[in-house]
Amino acid sequence: MATILCIETATTNCSVALSINGSVIALTEDNPLNEGGKKFSHAEKLHTYIDEVLGKAEISKHQLDAIAISKGPGSYTGLRIGVSAAKGLCYALDIPLISIPTLTSLAAQVNDAVTVIPMLDARRMEVYTATFDTARKQVTDTEAKIIDETSFNDTLEKGNVTFIGDGAAKFKEVCLHPNASFVLNALPSANEMAILAEAKYKISDIEDVAYFEPYYLKDFITG
Structure with a gap:
């Protein structure tokens, strides 16, 4: 059983979930499609959302077993922000990094x-x-x-x-x-990453934190 923080920033949806044994126990996200427009809030909100989900679950960062990140394809800026945050947490906490293909989690909806x-x-x-x-x-x-x-x-x-x-x-x-x-009104969410991340954690399918880079495919959103 693993406690995993899941981070999804590949599109305009800034989304963070906390899962235990593949089940989401806390989720915070900002899907601008629900508000009728596209905007990025990752730089302002990501770390706040991480603190929020940990607070909701009453779990400290030091109780995390791994960090899962949406690897792309997606927004260049969004992916960079998410991956940088995930790497920083993995280094600070000395825990593994798990990557989830963005289209895989979207299809799971x-x-x-x-x-x-x-x-x-x-x-x-x-x-x-x-x-x-x-x-x-x-x-x-x-x-x-x-x-x-x-x-x-x-x-x-x-x-x-x-x-x-x-x-x-x-x-x-x-x-x-x-x-x-x-x-139509769907974007990738950290919610669907949980069960995928748990499966990877169980078989130690993890990334090299030092060398991991997002899968850009091409830069399609620069905001």
């Missing part, structure tokens, strides 16, 4: 037994995306993809597909396939 394609906005008609099967195993490489009305037709012909994320709205505008459904 869909509970239905369908194929899931998470999409993060990469400006214009481009998104960061990958395909996950019904067991949430990633079955295609993560890519920056320019979308049009024919995108993902091969996958859609095989059955129902749920597209999720702030990039899914772009595809909804051009996709006419009846097998497509959309979850």
Whole structure:
């Protein structure tokens, strides 16, 4: 059983969760999609949110077993802020760093037994995306993809597909396939990182704190 602090800053959602044995016991986040606009609050709020979740759970930093960080792809600025905070805590507390692919945790928000394609906005008609099967195993490489009305037709012909994320709205505008459904007001959250981080902790799938870098793929948001 591990006590893990999960940090998600890959998009405009500044999100922090505390988990024990893979279950979230405290969560604080600031999802600007719920307020009708995009903004970054990471620099101002991340460390405050970390203190908040620890306070809610009445757990000190010295009781943490690991730090989990969303590794990207995502905002260059957001990822740098999150990774820097995570590394600092790992160094100070001498605990391991766990990285969680951002699209994996976003796909985990869909509970239905369908194929899931998470999409993060990469400006214009481009998104960061990958395909996950019904067991949430990633079955295609993560890519920056320019979308049009024919995108993902091969996958859609095989059955129902749920597209999720702030990039899914772009595809909804051009996709006419009846097998497509959309979850639009969703961003990656530390909430879904918990069970993924616990699984990695159990098998010691950890990062080298000194050399770990976020997975940028490309710089798609600079704010």
